[in-house]
Amino acid sequence: MLSLISVACYLVFAPFLGGLLSGIDRKITARMQGRVGPSVFQSFYDVAKLLQKESLVVRRSQTIYILFFFIFIIFTGALFFAGGDLLLVIFSLTLAGIFFVLGGFKASSPYSYVGAMRELIQMMAYEPMVLIAAVGVYLVTGTFYVKQIMAFNLPLIIFLPAIFLGLVYVFTIKLRKSPFDLSTSHHGHQELVKGITTEFSGPALALIEIAHWYENIFLLGLIFLFFASNPILGIILALAVYFFEIVIDNSFARMKWQFTLASSWLVAIILGCGNLFLLFLI
Amino acid sequence: MKSFIKKSPWIIHYDGSSCNGCDIEVLAALTPMYDIERFGIINTGNPKHADIFLITGAVNEQNKEVILNIYEQMPNPKIVVAVGICACSGGIFKDCYNIIGGPDKIIPVDVYVPGCAARPEAIIDGVVKGLSLLDEKIAKSKAKSKAKI
Numbered sequence: 001m002l003s004l005i006s007v008a009c010y011l012v013f014a015p016f017l018g019g020l021l022s023g024i025d026r027k028i029t030a031r032m033q034g035r036v037g038p039s040v041f042q043s044f045y046d047v048a049k050l051l052q053k054e055s056l057v058v059r060r061s062q063t064i065y066i067l068f069f070f071i072f073i074i075f076t077g078a079l080f081f082a083g084g085d086l087l088l089v090i091f092s093l094t095l096a097g098i099f100f101v102l103g104g105f106k107a108s109s110p111y112s113y114v115g116a117m118r119e120l121i122q123m124m125a126y127e128p129m130v131l132i133a134a135v136g137v138y139l140v141t142g143t144f145y146v147k148q149i150m151a152f153n154l155p156l157i158i159f160l161p162a163i164f165l166g167l168v169y170v171f172t173i174k175l176r177k178s179p180f181d182l183s184t185s186h187h188g189h190q191e192l193v194k195g196i197t198t199e200f201s202g203p204a205l206a207l208i209e210i211a212h213w214y215e216n217i218f219l220l221g222l223i224f225l226f227f228a229s230n231p232i233l234g235i236i237l238a239l240a241v242y243f244f245e246i247v248i249d250n251s252f253a254r255m256k257w258q259f260t261l262a263s264s265w266l267v268a269i270i271l272g273c274g275n276l277f278l279l280f281l282i
Numbered sequence: 283m284k285s286f287i288k289k290s291p292w293i294i295h296y297d298g299s300s301c302n303g304c305d306i307e308v309l310a311a312l313t314p315m316y317d318i319e320r321f322g323i324i325n326t327g328n329p330k331h332a333d334i335f336l337i338t339g340a341v342n343e344q345n346k347e348v349i350l351n352i353y354e355q356m357p358n359p360k361i362v363v364a365v366g367i368c369a370c371s372g373g374i375f376k377d378c379y380n381i382i383g384g385p386d387k388i389i390p391v392d393v394y395v396p397g398c399a400a401r402p403e404a405i406i407d408g409v410v411k412g413l414s415l416l417d418e419k420i421a422k423s424k425a426k427s428k429a430k431i
Binding site for chain 2: 055200201
């Protein structure tokens, strides 16, 4: 029953929280750049406008892929907040990402094509670290079920500090923040137009935005998992990590894909595997 | 239904055959000094995401197709703002052999922002003026579709 309520809460409130979060993100970013910045509700205005716009597509099926991307992102979050299997959550997140990539490929413009390829590389970059994190959580708690992980009496960060750092590193990729906003970003890409989202307009783009809101809330949930034994501290630290990502976003230029891939795998090997190794020793 | 386009007008900026004076003024509007993002305005650089088409400079034989293409790729409702005197009429380049004239020779232009170069304040004014036209445009297209039914 409790899990049903938390899923319902996620489905209803995640878009509002996610939209507000991205609005606050833009406001903070603007302040960091010495600008006034848009209203914190700007993301909602954007999506409302996009829903009112005409839908222009290159191929009709590209919107279907985006719809599946949207559904699977929601499924991922719902599964997570229902207390489901962490591995299944990760695989469903990957599946959602694959649908997004397929949508980008389907649109078949050079920009969205390159964007989709970069998105694939990004997925390749963050996937090992995320999986290692799941393995680490299993080694500590003895379960993959989020519900039981949440009920673990000590904060996981005590056992998995290096894995947590590694996860924060790949979060920059997942949140589409500079220096790893290779495939698409909020700021106009000069070399790639809007990357993977270039060919999506109107309602389809709105759907992508809303999916990202859902995704961001789920990702914050993943951070929260490391401090689950103390919920208030968990929420504060999850938001602190998000703020840290905004700082990173504003202080780095975009890196090449080679660096993204190599560095995130290096992080996965050193921080991820190192932490697992230590767990075995202890 | 209320139109949200006023709250988040996204821009695509195209340089026809401008001397770059007006382009710099357009970009100046993005700087912390003017910060048009506080109105929700984003320079998208992508016609499929854009609501407002800013053109600087006159149209020549080579970019005629490009302007037409960008205009057609923008989803409705959309408006076109001609920035600078060259985009209004061709300006001092009007009599050149390769210049066709302002963009209004090939696509419908909604707002003209004169000036050489147009000042950032004038450009922002032009965009705001365009947004108020947009409501009329939406109302008109609705009336049209109703008349069809």
